[in-house]
Amino acid sequence: MQIFHIRYRNTQGTLMRILNAASRRALDLPVVQAEPAEHDHRVTLTLDVNQKQVGQLYREWYSVADVIKVSSGAAHAAAWTAPHPPAGVAIEDSRKAARA
Secondary structure (H helix, E strand, O other), X not given: XXXXXXXXXXXXXXXXXXXXXXXXXXXXXXXXXXXXXXOEEEEEEEEOOOHHHHHHXXXXXXXXXXXXXXXXXXXXXXXXXXXXXXXXXXXHHHHHHHHO
């Protein structure tokens, strides 16, 4: 899984052209989050792609006139920023409670 961050100017149809690049390749879009970012907009996509598809997507996204920047990274990195259990909870206590 790869996470893609795309910054773009919010003109008519830009977000749809970005999303169509993935849907044209029959890729599932499990996570799509679009939001304003300063003067521009940003969309975050999580896609299950291979290296060839990454190159194709980059090329197609950069061919859209209003796309400013495209970046990507591994999706598993987001798991490290997830909320952690409270510091006062011991693992052994939770194991005992689960077995009961």
